[in-house]
Amino acid sequence: MIELKNAGKMYDVSGRNNPSIFSSIIGRNNSSNSPSLWAVRNISLNIGMGEFVGIIGENGSGKTTLLRLIAGITKPTTGKVRIKGEVASLLELGITFQPELTARENIYLYGVVMGLTRPEIGDRLGRITGLAGIGKFLDTRLAELSTGMCVRLAFAIAMHSDSPIILIDEALAVGDINFEKRCMDVFSRLRAERRTVVIAGHDINNIERLCDRVALLEKGRLVAVGKPKKIIKIYKRMMGKKSERESRKIKRYRTDIAYFRNSVKKGFYVRDYFDRHKDVTKESGYPHYRDGVPFEEQANFIAEYFSPEKALDVGCAKGFTVKRLRERGIDAYGIDISAYAVSSAPKSVKQFIKKADILSIPWPDNQFDVVSCIETMEHLHPKEIDKAIREMKRVTKDYIFLTMPLIAGEGSSRWRISRLPTDSRGMPHHGHWIYATRRWWIDRFREQGLERCPEMEQRAIRKKSLEYPEKVFIFRKNQEKRQNMRGK
Amino acid sequence: MLRIERAARDYLGRKLDKRVIRLIYLIWELTTTDFRLKYSSTVLGFFWSLLNPLLIFAVLYVIFSMFIRIDVPQYPLFLFLGILMWNFFMEGTLNGMSSLANKPNLVRKVNTSKPAIVLSACINSFMTFILNMAVFFVFCLVLRAKIGLMSSLILVMAGILLLIILALSLILSAYYARYKDLKHIWAFLLNAGFWITPVVYPITLVPQKYIPLYMLNPLARIITYSRRAVIYNSPPNPWGVFALAVFSALLLIICFRIFRKKSPHFADYI
Numbered sequence: 001m002i003e004l005k006n007a008g009k010m011y012d013v014s015g016r017n018n019p020s021i022f023s024s025i026i027g028r029n030n031s032s033n034s035p036s037l038w039a040v041r042n043i044s045l046n047i048g049m050g051e052f053v054g055i056i057g058e059n060g061s062g063k064t065t066l067l068r069l070i071a072g073i074t075k076p077t078t079g080k081v082r083i084k085g086e087v088a089s090l091l092e093l094g095i096t097f098q099p100e101l102t103a104r105e106n107i108y109l110y111g112v113v114m115g116l117t118r119p120e121i122g123d124r125l126g127r128i129t130g131l132a133g134i135g136k137f138l139d140t141r142l143a144e145l146s147t148g149m150c151v152r153l154a155f156a157i158a159m160h161s162d163s164p165i166i167l168i169d170e171a172l173a174v175g176d177i178n179f180e181k182r183c184m185d186v187f188s189r190l191r192a193e194r195r196t197v198v199i200a201g202h203d204i205n206n207i208e209r210l211c212d213r214v215a216l217l218e219k220g221r222l223v224a225v226g227k228p229k230k231i232i233k234i235y236k237r238m239m240g241k242k243s244e245r246e247s248r249k250i251k252r253y254r255t256d257i258a259y260f261r262n263s264v265k266k267g268f269y270v271r272d273y274f275d276r277h278k279d280v281t282k283e284s285g286y287p288h289y290r291d292g293v294p295f296e297e298q299a300n301f302i303a304e305y306f307s308p309e310k311a312l313d314v315g316c317a318k319g320f321t322v323k324r325l326r327e328r329g330i331d332a333y334g335i336d337i338s339a340y341a342v343s344s345a346p347k348s349v350k351q352f353i354k355k356a357d358i359l360s361i362p363w364p365d366n367q368f369d370v371v372s373c374i375e376t377m378e379h380l381h382p383k384e385i386d387k388a389i390r391e392m393k394r395v396t397k398d399y400i401f402l403t404m405p406l407i408a409g410e411g412s413s414r415w416r417i418s419r420l421p422t423d424s425r426g427m428p429h430h431g432h433w434i435y436a437t438r439r440w441w442i443d444r445f446r447e448q449g450l451e452r453c454p455e456m457e458q459r460a461i462r463k464k465s466l467e468y469p470e471k472v473f474i475f476r477k478n479q480e481k482r483q484n485m486r487g488k
Numbered sequence: 489m490l491r492i493e494r495a496a497r498d499y500l501g502r503k504l505d506k507r508v509i510r511l512i513y514l515i516w517e518l519t520t521t522d523f524r525l526k527y528s529s530t531v532l533g534f535f536w537s538l539l540n541p542l543l544i545f546a547v548l549y550v551i552f553s554m555f556i557r558i559d560v561p562q563y564p565l566f567l568f569l570g571i572l573m574w575n576f577f578m579e580g581t582l583n584g585m586s587s588l589a590n591k592p593n594l595v596r597k598v599n600t601s602k603p604a605i606v607l608s609a610c611i612n613s614f615m616t617f618i619l620n621m622a623v624f625f626v627f628c629l630v631l632r633a634k635i636g637l638m639s640s641l642i643l644v645m646a647g648i649l650l651l652i653i654l655a656l657s658l659i660l661s662a663y664y665a666r667y668k669d670l671k672h673i674w675a676f677l678l679n680a681g682f683w684i685t686p687v688v689y690p691i692t693l694v695p696q697k698y699i700p701l702y703m704l705n706p707l708a709r710i711i712t713y714s715r716r717a718v719i720y721n722s723p724p725n726p727w728g729v730f731a732l733a734v735f736s737a738l739l740l741i742i743c744f745r746i747f748r749k750k751s752p753h754f755a756d757y758i
């Protein structure tokens with residue numbers, strides 16, 4: 001019987017765990033400031049007699065440390081480990097093997113270490129060599145046997161120990177199909193003898209086949225315990241998610257896809273990144289905006305240059321600009337993709353802010369005098385940009401006001417892509433941001449039939465009324481109409 | 489009476505027997521394996537363990553019987569026995585000290601009895617000592633020394649020496665697991681010990697007023713008593729032998745306690 005209660009094991013990873021007497025005298029090895037690592041932490045697990053338990057988890061998740069605790073090789077730093085009965089541990093195969101000695105001598109030595117006596121080993125010699133398949137080589141020096149033979153031999157000896165508890169670490173994938181079949185026979189014998197077996201490793205198929213219960217470790221913590229099928233499913237999903245995330249990182253589309261959850265089923269990422277992990281929103285390009293000067297500037301700019309009656313802020317975050325605009329008597333609204341941002345908006349503007357997607361702005365056509373889109377477009381997926389522009393064009397009566405980060409090489413028609421990673425369309429990307437030249441952005445808008453207002457942009461740039469005036473873009477929906485009005 | 493005996497046997501058979509027998513087999517297997525490995529792929533094999541003290545003996549004998557004359561009856565036997573016992577002590581403690589560190593797999597990968605590992609190293613040295621003693625007795629025959637019943641006392645002395653070696657090995661190996669400096673310190677202490685122990689010279693050369701202090705060295709007592717018993721066939725002071733036995737037993741108990749206290753951390757350090 002194995003009983004773990006809040007067991008934890010901490011290792012000193014300062015690289016100084018072999019200090020000299022000298023250093024310990026002068027007190028350099030002060031453990032209080034040396035970095036430490038919890039290999040396993042807070043593990044509570046009961047394993048009954050005759051149970052087959054698997055332990056799975058990725059590399060470095062603490063499987064081996066857990067086995068070492070159960071084997072009694074190390075003592076837990078915290079918590080308790082109680083074991084009833086002797087333990088045969090196979091953390092590594094053939095630990096006492098001496099290449100200079102014969103196979104027979106090695107069998108005796110290893111068997112004794114595994115808790116057998118000499119006569120007992122003598123009785124089982126035939127079965128051991130049979131399982132390992134090295135009957136002919138009993139009196140050959142071990143150095144002359146193949147590595148596979150040695151490993152099989154070690155496994156065979158350990159499987160014939162009498163200990164009621166057997167711990168196996170990554171030892172199942174050591175032989176061919178025949179050997180595996182023989183191993184399965186041995187395991188069924190162990191099961192019949194009501195031995196407790198704990199298997200740790202990556203060999204999910206064998207673990208699923210053999211074990212009654214499986215424990216899943218992640219970063220030293222016990223994540224789940226239960227029926228093999230269920231736990232392995234969780235494990236696979238966990239690993240899959242991890243690799244998916246990795247590949248996203250490489251493509252640097254993570255946040256874009258997070259924004260446009262249509263491309264991700266069930267909206268997992270949106271919820272995960274924006275609602276639960278607040279610090280992740282920062283990483284995903286969604287800083288925690290605090291109410292402050294930039295919003296004042298933006299609101300002033302919009303009020304002064306466009307003097308709108310009704311305005312929409314796309315990507316309004318917590319709606320600080322909307323709040324300022326409302327203070328200036330403008331009927332302002334805002335949308336943002338992040339439920340977290342919308343829910344944490346100030347009370348006074350909460351009712352005017354909606355959680356909505358830039359790709360489907362929830363208003364009918366021609367509603368707003370100005371649509372402002374501040375530091376938002378660059379977060380889009382490159383393929384979504386055209387649609388977003390069309391959508392903004394649809395809801396605005398007149399102006400679209402944008403700021404966007406630019407890459408160096410202002411005005412050039414060519415990409416500066418040499419140092420930036422690119423996507424499949426050759427679009428330079430940096431992190432989750434689209435970096436483009438001014439010209440490229442303007443071309444995008446022109447393609448959608450929008451015209452620039454250079455004189456207004458120039459005025460903004462000259463007056464420096466915004467924090468980064470060179471990023472300002474102002475587009476007009478209907479140039480002719482405006483000119484006609486002015487003509488009148 | 490019979491019932492008690494049977495009950496006792498049953499109890500031992502069930503509870504103690506199995507574990508103790510396993511431990512004995514483990515120690516035996518470790519010892520013999522070490523013995524085999526030590527002389528594997530050498531031409532002279534285990535004769536090296538005989539040759540080594542013989543060579544030292546030859547060198548020291550030449551020096552101390554020709555250059556610096558030490559006037560002791562039966563000096564060759566006197567010197568040889570001293571060297572053998574000192575060698576046993578030196579090798580035993582050195583082997584014992586590094587026994588755990590030399591078998592990291594046994595400490596880190598399985599939960600073997602750690603005292604057994606140290607003990608097997610000591611027994612290994614003891615086996616060498618016994619073989620050497622056989623050579624010594626052949627020497628005695630060659631030199632026509634009188635070997636009486638009294639020489640069997642050498643077994644008692646060797647046993648006491650083994651206890652002391654085991655005790656020192658336990659505590660040294662416990663600290664050697666953590667502090668590898670110990671190897672150098674202990675090598676120095678052994679070097680110094682060689683000269684403050686009557687290996688090459690008789691105790692009569694020590695000034696009379698320092699004798700009580702000098703005899704605090706248990707090895708000095710062991711070697712002196714052994715010589716008296718084996719070479720000169722005179723009984724050693726029984727109280728001295730008794731004190732030695734008590735001392736070594738106490739030392740072993742203390743060292744074993746410390747070893748037990750330290751042993752849970754070996755796997756983290758080795």
